[in-house]
Amino acid sequence: MDLVNELAALFRRDLTRLLQELEATPAEHLWATLPGTGNSVGNLALHLEGNLREFIGRQLGNVPYHRERPLEFSSRDVPKEELIRRLGEVESLIPGILGQLGVEVWESVYPSIIWGVPLSTQQTVLSLYAHLNYHLGQVDYLRRILTGGKAIEFANLAV
Numbered sequence: 001m002d003l004v005n006e007l008a009a010l011f012r013r014d015l016t017r018l019l020q021e022l023e024a025t026p027a028e029h030l031w032a033t034l035p036g037t038g039n040s041v042g043n044l045a046l047h048l049e050g051n052l053r054e055f056i057g058r059q060l061g062n063v064p065y066h067r068e069r070p071l072e073f074s075s076r077d078v079p080k081e082e083l084i085r086r087l088g089e090v091e092s093l094i095p096g097i098l099g100q101l102g103v104e105v106w107e108s109v110y111p112s113i114i115w116g117v118p119l120s121t122q123q124t125v126l127s128l129y130a131h132l133n134y135h136l137g138q139v140d141y142l143r144r145i146l147t148g149g150k151a152i153e154f155a156n157l158a159v
Contacts, residue, residue, distance in 0.1 A: 003102065003106075003122070004098060004099060004106065005099060005125070007029065007098055007125060007129060008089070008094075008095035008096075008098040008099045009095065010129060011094045011095050011098065011129060011132070012091060012154050013091060014129075014132055014133060014136055015087065015091035015094065015132070016091055016154075017136060017154050018045065018048065018068040018087060018091075018132075018136055018139065019087055019088060019091060020070070020152055021041070021086060021139045021140055021143055021152065022045060022080065022084050022087065022139075023042070024084060024143060024145070024147075024149065024152050025041050025080075025143045025146075026147060027079075027080045029041065029081055029143070029146040029147055030042040031043070031076045032146055034142070034145060034146070035148075037142065038073075039073065039138070039142075039159055040076075040079055041075075041141070041142050041143055041146075042075070042076070042078060042080075042083060042137050043072060043073050043074075043075065044135045044138055044142075045079065045083055045087055045139070046071070046072040046073075046075055046083070047069075047072040047073065047130060047135065048087070048090075048131075048136075049072075049086055049087055049090050050067045050068070050069060051070045051128065051131065051132075052093075052094055052128065052132070053065045053067065053090060053093075054067040054092050055124070056093075056097055056098065056128065057093055057094070057097065059096070059110075059111050059112060060097055060098075060101060060105070060111075060121065060125075061096075061097035061100075063093065063097070065144055071151070080127075096118065098125065101121070102135070104122055104123045106120070106121050106125075107120060107121070107122065108120065108121055109121070110123075110124040114127075127155050140152075
């Protein structure tokens with residue numbers, strides 16, 4: 001399997017895991033924060049949705065999207081079912097876009113500067129994958145602390 005297909009599979013796997021985390025989070029804990037943390041499970045999910053819709057969906061897949069980043073961190077009223085539906089759309093969207101990108105796109109400079117310096121599309125997508133996993137880990141630990149729960153058994157999604 002080549003890098004493009006492997007990355008698409010990894011995004012699918014870990015977005016599925018994010019959905020499993022959301023499903024395991026009781027609605028009453030979705031927007032809760034803890035001392036020393038500024039984000040809730042819900043806000044981290046909204047942030048990941050906005051990030052991936054913008055930087056992969058819109059910029060690489062030409063899928064219309066208008067990002068309102070401040071709302072990703074300030075919203076507290078998105079119902080759990082709506083959040084799961086929206087992240088389910090992202091889980092379906094992102095791997096397909098990545099799988100359709102040609103080698104010339106992967107090796108070219110990403111369409112916008114995100115981190116202050118131009119990067120290739122490949123470097124940018126790898127960074128976006130790392131970003132997804134960073135916040136996925138935060139979601140997992142926040143859910144566990146808020147609910148007194150344990151790690152969940154993720155679906156077996158071989159890459």
